[in-house]
Amino acid sequence: MIKIAIDALGGDNGVDTTVKGSMLAIQEFKDIEIILYGDIDKINPLLTNKERISIVDTKVQVSMGEKDPVKAIRTLKDSSLVMALKAGKDKEVDAVVTAGPTQCVVVGAHLIVKKLPQMSRIALCPIMPNFDGNPRLLLDVGANVELRPEHINELALFASITAECALNIKNPKVGLLNIGSEPGKGREVDKETFILLSQNKNINFYGNVETFDIVDSPVDVMITDGFSGNMVMKTMEGTGKTMAKMLKQEIKSSLGGKIGYLFMRKNLARFAKRMDSKEVGGAMILGIGTPVVKAHGNSNDYAFKNAIKQVRNMVSNDLINKVTALLPSTEDKE
Amino acid sequence: MIKIAIDALGGDNGVDTTVKGSMLAIQEFKDIEIILYGDIDKINPLLTNKERISIVDTKVQVSMGEKDPVKAIRTLKDSSLVMALKAGKDKEVDAVVTAGPTQCVVVGAHLIVKKLPQMSRIALCPIMPNFDGNPRLLLDVGANVELRPEHINELALFASITAECALNIKNPKVGLLNIGSEPGKGREVDKETFILLSQNKNINFYGNVETFDIVDSPVDVMITDGFSGNMVMKTMEGTGKTMAKMLKQEIKSSLGGKIGYLFMRKNLARFAKRMDSKEVGGAMILGIGTPVVKAHGNSNDYAFKNAIKQVRNMVSNDLINKVTALLPSTEDKE
Numbered sequence: 001m002i003k004i005a006i007d008a009l010g011g012d013n014g015v016d017t018t019v020k021g022s023m024l025a026i027q028e029f030k031d032i033e034i035i036l037y038g039d040i041d042k043i044n045p046l047l048t049n050k051e052r053i054s055i056v057d058t059k060v061q062v063s064m065g066e067k068d069p070v071k072a073i074r075t076l077k078d079s080s081l082v083m084a085l086k087a088g089k090d091k092e093v094d095a096v097v098t099a100g101p102t103q104c105v106v107v108g109a110h111l112i113v114k115k116l117p118q119m120s121r122i123a124l125c126p127i128m129p130n131f132d133g134n135p136r137l138l139l140d141v142g143a144n145v146e147l148r149p150e151h152i153n154e155l156a157l158f159a160s161i162t163a164e165c166a167l168n169i170k171n172p173k174v175g176l177l178n179i180g181s182e183p184g185k186g187r188e189v190d191k192e193t194f195i196l197l198s199q200n201k202n203i204n205f206y207g208n209v210e211t212f213d214i215v216d217s218p219v220d221v222m223i224t225d226g227f228s229g230n231m232v233m234k235t236m237e238g239t240g241k242t243m244a245k246m247l248k249q250e251i252k253s254s255l256g257g258k259i260g261y262l263f264m265r266k267n268l269a270r271f272a273k274r275m276d277s278k279e280v281g282g283a284m285i286l287g288i289g290t291p292v293v294k295a296h297g298n299s300n301d302y303a304f305k306n307a308i309k310q311v312r313n314m315v316s317n318d319l320i321n322k323v324t325a326l327l328p329s330t331e332d333k334e
Numbered sequence: 335m336i337k338i339a340i341d342a343l344g345g346d347n348g349v350d351t352t353v354k355g356s357m358l359a360i361q362e363f364k365d366i367e368i369i370l371y372g373d374i375d376k377i378n379p380l381l382t383n384k385e386r387i388s389i390v391d392t393k394v395q396v397s398m399g400e401k402d403p404v405k406a407i408r409t410l411k412d413s414s415l416v417m418a419l420k421a422g423k424d425k426e427v428d429a430v431v432t433a434g435p436t437q438c439v440v441v442g443a444h445l446i447v448k449k450l451p452q453m454s455r456i457a458l459c460p461i462m463p464n465f466d467g468n469p470r471l472l473l474d475v476g477a478n479v480e481l482r483p484e485h486i487n488e489l490a491l492f493a494s495i496t497a498e499c500a501l502n503i504k505n506p507k508v509g510l511l512n513i514g515s516e517p518g519k520g521r522e523v524d525k526e527t528f529i530l531l532s533q534n535k536n537i538n539f540y541g542n543v544e545t546f547d548i549v550d551s552p553v554d555v556m557i558t559d560g561f562s563g564n565m566v567m568k569t570m571e572g573t574g575k576t577m578a579k580m581l582k583q584e585i586k587s588s589l590g591g592k593i594g595y596l597f598m599r600k601n602l603a604r605f606a607k608r609m610d611s612k613e614v615g616g617a618m619i620l621g622i623g624t625p626v627v628k629a630h631g632n633s634n635d636y637a638f639k640n641a642i643k644q645v646r647n648m649v650s651n652d653l654i655n656k657v658t659a660l661l662p663s664t665e666d667k668e
Contacts, residue, residue: 227521231513257601
């Protein structure tokens with residue numbers, strides 16, 4: 001039985017989403033057991049089926065607008081987020097899912113769950129939609145502002161095995177996001193990273209990938225430092241959102257557009273779904289000793305259920321042991 | 335009379351576009367004179383109106399697929415691109431327009447036209463489409479891989495005045511592209527840049543801008559280093575292109591979609607036009623002593639004419655003198 005801790009108070013919709021999503025996951029996966037960390041008085045009325053679900057009561061929530069993640073994680077020890085992560089650290093559970101505020105989850109993963117002794121850094125790794133319908137991994141999107149080549153090389157291995165375990169991709173192709181596709185492109189850090197990745201026998205390194213291909217990518221895993229990854233991810237999301245807004249505006253601007261919309265409503269809904277990151281899954285924290293998935297803050301039941309599915313796959317496919325076996329054994333890294 | 339040198343052999347369509355675009359510009363602007371650098375035998379049959387247009391004959395072209403820009407610029411001295419830039423350097427003309435290969439244009443601007451003595455770096459600065467229909471400037475998108483805070487600060491001034499002169503924006507707002515909107519975000523280089531930009535009395539500094547707002551931007555000028563800018567620009571372009579491909583695919587996937595298309599064809603055309611970078615103008619090389627505009631390689635007559643219009647505005651609004659007056663006088667910078 002795979003035990004999963006849920007931060008039931010996290011996310012824009014709190015218990016409404018997390019409790020319903022948990023019940024959906026329990027129905028779909030017979031090999032999981034869920035522990036909800038949250039307000040028992042709010043959870044109980046929603047919990048219409050208690051099969052394989054237990055509750056650890058806490059009323060304290062990490063606010064979605066939290067401006068000081070380090071302080072929040074250090075002081076709110078009885079918050080649903082910190083308690084769920086602590087359970088992950090202490091191996092009371094096999095994995096953790098939260099829809100809480102991203103930077104608090106990253107800081108919590110870092111300070112509470114802690115990185116594997118063989119890893120130098122952790123990374124935030126969302127799943128990105130792609131033209132062909134097969135999701136891609138992108139990292140780091142903001143756990144670190146800067147990463148040295150050896151950090152990116154370690155994280156590339158972790159991400160590669162994560163792509164296998166979480167998304168069932170065999171021998172995933174790993175690409176270095178860069179400003180040109182030929183070797184020798186980019187900053188010094190990118191050139192050095194390219195060499196390390198080329199020499200890494202534990203990954204299937206494809207070479208450089210340009211961001212022009214971000215949604216139509218030739219690789220399964222796209223890696224770069226946390227500053228660049230964050231800039232790229234938000235550019236993609238923002239462009240998608242603004243284009244959708246433009247499209248709506250143009251369609252509404254004339255009678256022909258409105259009539260046309262009636263005919264192609266379903267087509268447009270499918271189009272929107274293809275770019276919807278809620279469809280593809282939550283962001284994973286890589287580099288730590290217990291799988292943690294950060295579902296979107298505005299997840300609905302279905303998206304939250306999918307985040308649970310994602311973390312379940314990571315556990316049942318033995319992600320952490322597979323990574324540990326391939327990392328060179330070493331004393332604890334800074 | 336404003337004299338403009340045209341690299342007539344540059345671009346995917348060569349003389350077909352450059353000659354026709356030049357004739358369109360001559361018709362529209364009575365204060366310009368054009369010198370076409372290119373193959374007189376190919377130009378003459380297309381040049382149905384020679385008013386204010388002269389030709390400097392050369393058969394040598396810098397190939398659009400050129401892999402070694404430095405070598406190309408150094409060796410192809412009688413190419414249309416190098417000759418046009420040389421005319422710009424020698425002040426035989428007031429400005430240069432080319433649709434040639436981007437990196438060759440950047441290298442040519444650097445090696446031939448050369449930066450102003452008071453500038454430390456040059457930058458490639460495209461005009462980006464935006465939700466509200468008012469174009470924005472983005473820089474640097476690839477003239478430099480890395481830029482120090484003082485370089486970005488100098489370029490911010492140049493870009494600000496360029497926004498005024500080329501796009502008629504009064505008191506343009508300048509934003510630093512960053513991974514968060516609050517001060518103190520980003521890498522060390524971003525934090526230092528933020529401070530310099532805040533202290534720069536010659537620009538209207540807005541603060542940090544997240545890339546989520548790249549196509550719905552609160553500022554007129556978005557500035558960052560050449561690596562980040564290139565990653566962001568290509569992410570935006572690639573996302574736009576892939577989304578358009580997805581939309582087409584979904585519309586074609588059913589009869590309802592095809593019928594709907596007939597009704598909203600015009601709406602979709604307007605939508606496509608809003609995201610079309612050909613509509614908004616060419617990329618400018620900032621930091622050099624003569625205005626140079628790099629039109630899109632696949633420009634049509636109309637887009638090429640607009641690039642000429644853009645460079646004409648830069649000259650008639652006295653861009654270079656305005657910048658020079660505000661830059662601290664100094665010995666030639668490295």
